[in-house]
Amino acid sequence: HLEVLGERNSYSKTDPDATFMRMKEDAMKNGQTKPGYNLQTGTENQFIIDFRLFPNPTDTLTLIPFFHSFQHRYNRLPGIGVADSGYGSEENYRFMQENAIEAFVKYNYFHKEQRPRYTPNPFHAESLHYNAGEDYYVCPMGQHMNRIGTRRDKTASGYITESARYKAQRCEGCPLHGSCFKARGNRIIEVNHRLNQYKRQARERLVSEEGVRHRGRRCIEPEAVFGQMKYNMAYRRFRHVGEDKVTMDFAFFAIAFNIKKMCAKLRKAGKEFITLAKAIFIGLFITRYNGNIATCYQMNEKKAA
Structure with a gap:
């Protein structure tokens, strides 16, 4: 039992790799926990460039392992990292600074500070x-x-x-x-x-002209990917059991998602079918070795197993 549990505080009997966590979709409105995985994705131009599954529901602990996964896949770290306030911790900021990653990562009360009527507590x-x-x-x-x-x-x-x-x-x-x-x-x-x-x-980065642009892009980057995934493609839960099979499950979905996105972009640009087929064929084989990724927009989603 303890060997299966590891450093987690729970696991599912039907899927020992899944951990009980609160989902964003709570039909009963009672905070009920369900076995699932914390899915972290990195996107650029609404293409899924990397993903990883985590057993812990806390996003703070996933950023550095996700960057290591990105480095293993592309042999480099991204030059810019954009993430929400759930990733803003001292450890994460320090890692990005030491690895020359320009961090546009919010901290917990950043949005509160940006309100027009915000006045800081003089006793804080x-x-x-x-x-x-x-x-x-x-x-x-x-x-x-x-x-x-x-x-x-x-x-x-x-x-x-x-x-x-x-x-x-x-x-x-x-x-x-x-x-x-x-x-x-x-x-x-x-x-x-x-x-x-x-x-x-x-704060200086986030309120700068570049920071405002990245914050605006983040709303249409990973958010749009998860929106299409859940509502347009009805991909709301994993269909396999076990971390290895669930990883395979989402990997196939990510490949199909990127091909569909590539087709839509080329069709919009007015390319012919032959050019489209060549682009898809080349894209399938060079995606792993593409070194031109400049910005990594990170987003999380807890999916039921």
Whole structure:
């Protein structure tokens, strides 16, 4: 039992490779879990350029293995990575920076910051003034919050994060105590400076002209692929059991999907049938070795087994 379970918290009796997870399609509206796979796809110009199945429902842990899968297939990493806020973690940002991948990856509250009426909480740790030279924060009452230590946490993937801890000196009797924090004693905040730096870099990219263009493209890239897959082709669940067979299942679907997309694009461009047939024949054999992929738009979909 434990050998089959591995690092997961559940598995299906009919398909031991499938993990129970919440699906986007919930007819009963009760959050019922079903055995399935977390399907991650990379697209460019609405062509499926890579895919991989994962047993864990959390998207954060899938980005780096997906890039490794991409590298194994094309012998290189993409120059640009575009993904939603579910992939915005310190580990993922660091991996992309160290591998020269220009990251247009949102973080968890990016959309909230872009609202016209958004006003940051003045008592939030990220809103406090920080003196980088002497390493201390200043609370809304002007009191220094000095560093008292460092907290280290390990993520599910084994990555170590470090958060600096700062403590105020005299919070008792402060007129802003009720608005600042509710606990007794002096306030303590924890700040992950490295993650905040990655978020600032991500924000600068995302609000730039190129970032706005990539964010707009992402809505019509992987979203359109899954929309055609589910609603136009009725491909809503896998028809085989076991990770190997499910991978084969979707691989054949991806090949057929790309051929259909290629035919539609060539037909729209007014190409003759002979040119179309040649393009399809060549495309089938060089797709694996194509090195001209510049941008990888990533998207996830949890499919029932």
